Amino acid sequence: MKPLLRPIHYFIPKPPWRRRYSHTQPDPSPTAHDLLTILNKSDGAESLISHLSNNKLISLIQEHHTNPQLGFRLFIWATQRSKLCARMCRSAVIDMLLGDDNGVELYWRTLEEFRDCGIRIGCDAFSVLIRGYDKLGIAEKAVEAFSRMKDFDCKPDVYTYNAVLYVLVRKEVFLLALAVYNQMLKCNLSPSRTTYSILINGFCKSRKTQDAIQMFDEMTQRGIAPNTVTYTIIISGLCKAKRAHDAHRLVDTMKETGCTPDVITYHALLDGYCKLGRLDEAYALVRLLERDGYVLGVEGYSSLILGLFRARRFDEAHELYGKLIDEGIELDVILCTILIKGLADAGRVTDALNFLSEMSKKGLVPDAYCYNAVIKGFCDLGFLDEARSLHLEISKQDCFPNACTYTILICGMCRNGLIGEAAQIFNEMEKLGCVPSVVTFNALIDGLCKASKLEDAQLLFYKMEIGKKPSLFLRLSQGSDRVIDSASLQKKVEQLCESGLILQAYKLLMQLASSGVAPDVITYNTLINGFCKNGNIDGAFKLFKDMQLKGIAPDSVTYGTLIDGLQRVEREEDAFVVFNQMVKNGCTPSSEVYKSLMTWSCRYSKVSVAVSLWLKYLSSLPHREEEAIKAIEENFKEGQIEKAIQGLLEMDVKFKDLDLGPYTILLIGLCQVQRVGEALRMFSVLQEYKVNVTPPSCVHLINGLCKEGNLDLAINVFHYTLERGFMLMPEICNKLLKCLLRSRDKKDRAFDLIRRMRNFGYDLDACLHQTTKLLLQFH
Structure with a gap:
């Protein structure tokens, strides 16, 4: 069958609609039918596109929503002629892709027809497809579209790389995002400001602030000046990493370079100060904002009120809330959640519940965070029946309860020793199809360990791992390139990218991420602690080795728990071996x-x-x-x-x-x-x-002085404990009194000491041993 499109050099001399008309007769525009006929046959296509102005071409693409076939063809031709034109109508094409159930398939057919006719396809044709898939929420297809560019002999440009990097960072596949970025550099493409902003944002979201700073420095070294958005991203990241001082310095640097901070920048810094409890600096920043003409909106008030609640300055928080109402600022769900959580944390759970009811009257729909804050408040106070009742009440709504709700209830039950009830809630959660998070598993495992139910805890731990897909383990366990830790995984991803198998790399990483609830370092620490406390140090060491084989780096808690466990069984040498290993591995004790x-x-x-x-x-x-x-x-x-x-x-x-x-x-x-x-x-x-x-120090000191016969000094230390209000255990009190009563010249001091003990609140009948009482009667 003859292809619908011919090579680009085929065109018929001027089509009828381009004939010269008299000045009195208007020059008619081509109709949709005319365009479709010409583009389908490719007769006069190049001539047609070249004689249309950019604005006319854009308007034609944007107007023909009802005919996506025409719109797609026009757009792909436009990518040949003008990148500016293609990018100006990108949104309209994405709408066409999403507006028709077969829009994406039609677009691919159009691309294939162009390719079969030998017509070169521009990068923008794929960039719009990647963004379209992303809006549809099909990240895998977006990555596949990027991977298929080579099949159309189209080399990605910086804009296409940015499109796929945005998708990868949004899906938190940072390892692949970095590999793609490195591939971009190997292709001698210069990253843009947008490239760096995407990657810096990804690093900040994954709490890799130092990597974000290094990327920021690399950006400036390449001569790319950061804009307000880039600065704001890294300032926000520094604040989240509890480096508000560095963030403030960066704001000053930003001003020095002529880049003006906006209200979002200042809100990021304000939020950082508030979350660190540095409220004086937060208020100083607010005064600076007001002086510069900025108005503190609901976001700024939310940060300040949250900071005041965390500092337990409840009266000031309520005063600030009153000021907000007086200024006529409308509440949003985030601020309401902060207020509800603040009231609940202050023990005012009833007020929090009332405020939750008031939200609906103000036209605001409470979300899961609001309900969870109240449920947590009830659990913290030990009102578990009330918490369960509220949980059952919100269960009628489609979006509730979520994994966090169940986790709060499980934590509350475990904290009160109700392990059976916690396990029951966990089972109920699974039956309803609510996937437990790693925090949920950790809470129940911790409760089981504290209840000395180590076998049940270990079974639950295995249940976390059984959730992983067996096919993945079979594949990764075969051959010399098996993935057993993060370093080898990174190498594997880089190799796949270099081979052009980006989609395969993406699938590998996403399988690892979605292969059940993988135990994290907290899970391992909880179990290791449980084994150590039960004296099973060998079991603890097995878990310690297992977590390292799976690429989970032990932290200071892991090492500290092992060291403490080894000392419990008097394996001091092994404890120091673990300590030295801890230092060697760069983990600060x-x-x-x-x-x-x-x-x-x-x-x-x-x-x-x-x-x-x-x-x-x-x-x-x-x-x-x-x-x-x-x-x-x-x-x-x-x-x-x-x-x-x-x-x-x-x-x-x-x-x-x-x-x-x-x-x-x-x-x-x-x-x-x-x-x-x-x-x-x-x-x-x-x-x-x-x-x-401390009292233990005084006890050991009194005991040592008694052994040496320095009773006067022992009495002085005992007087010190009385003056400080320390109540020492009966053993040391009786030891000192017996030594005094048995000495030749210190018997009177014993009776004086007893009088002082009585005056300072000692119950002598309960405190004194029978032997001491007999000695007192004898004297």
Whole structure:
């Protein structure tokens, strides 16, 4: 069969409608029928298109919605002649694609007919198709359209790359987006500002702020000046990463480069300050906005009210809400959700429920977040029946309850020890077709672990993994290129992109993402903690290795939990091996990990090791002076305990970072190795700096002094506990009293101490042992 279209060099001399007319006779425009006839036969097509003005061509494409065949042909011809013309009518063509059930198929047939006739097809013809598929919500087809460009001998330009990058970032397939970007660079295409904005936005949304900054720097190094949109994206990302100070500096840089921040930029910064609790800076920014003529809208008020609620400054939040109402600003669902959540968090759940009812009267439809805030408020207060009742009430609506609703209820049940009820809700959720999230699984697994139902917890963990598609595991487990971690996955994706198999790379990543609810690091940490607390350290280690094989990087909680578990079973050497592995893998140990290792070092009489560990932690903190830390270490080694503790305290006071933990551990450690004199000197320094010594430290100190016979000093420490309002356990009280009663010259001090104990609220009948009472009667 003869093709409908002929090569572009075929055209008939001037068609009838182009004949010269007299000046009195108007020049008629071609009708839709004329155009379709000519384009179908390709007779005079090139001549026709070349003699139409851009505006006429655009209007023809936009006017012929009822004839998509004509519109598509005109558009594809337009991509040959003028990119500007093609882009101006892109929206109309997308509407035609979406407006007809067979619109996309017709468009592909048109492309194939053009190709079969040897007519070159421009990139814009595919760019509009990618955007059309994206609007239809068929991302896979959009990626397929991009992949098929090579079949039409069409090389993507920067605009087509931007179209597919937008789709990939929106679907959160960042690994593939980066691979496509690298492919773009290899094709010697220069990324545009839009390219960088898409990628920076993707990095910010995935919380990879440092990668976003690197991409931003690369953009400026290539001589591409960021605009307000680009700046706002990265400012918002910095705020979400709790780097509001850096975000503010970037706003200043933005102004210096002549790029004016808009209200969205300022709202992003305001929101960042509010979420960090830096409300003084937030209010200062509001004053700056008002001075520059900006009006604080509902978004700005929402950020401030949310910040005040989080800071538990409820009265100020309500006052600001009143100001908003007085200014006539209309509420939206987001602000209503913030107010409902704020009331619920403050324990005013009834008020939150009333406000929820008021929303409907104001013409606002409460969403899942509103209802979930009230349900969570009931659960937090332990009103589980009320929470369940509200859950049943909203179940009548199509969009409720969602996975978050069930997760809140499961958390509430587990927190109150109702594991059976939590499991029942979980099963109900699955029967209704509501897919549990990883948070839902984590909540129930944590509850089962705390209830010592480790077998049930592990079965639930396996259930998460069974959700994965077996075909994926079979494919990935075969051959030398199997994907077992994130590094090999990245390599696999890059190889597929280089081979032009972008659709295959996309399908691989989407299968991984949609292959059930994959356990995350929190899931593993919860189970590892459960095994450790039950003394099954080998089971914990198996899980530890399993998570690494699946590409999940352990975090500081994972390592800390394992270290604590190893110390519980007195495997100190293994604990230090895990600690060294943690540091080697670039995972920064928390202060709790260091304190845990310090505690066990002291128990094994290694106080110097404990000191070195804490100083190592201090060295890892910013702005700590290395010379000062070395001086403290030398003082410890030389036995100058007062100087060493003074140095530590001065450093803590300077950086406003006083943590009693290490001082307690060291003081107790000194007592445990019978260095009571040094412990006492440390106690004196802490008193001098007005640092409250903890009750356990006082107990160990009294015990050590009693053993050495320094009863006067032991009494002084006991008096210290009375003045601080500490109520010590009966064992240490009786030990001190017995030592005093059995000594030759301290018996009176025992009776004086008993009087003071009674005055400070001790129940002597319950506190004193029978032996102590007999000694008192004897004396």
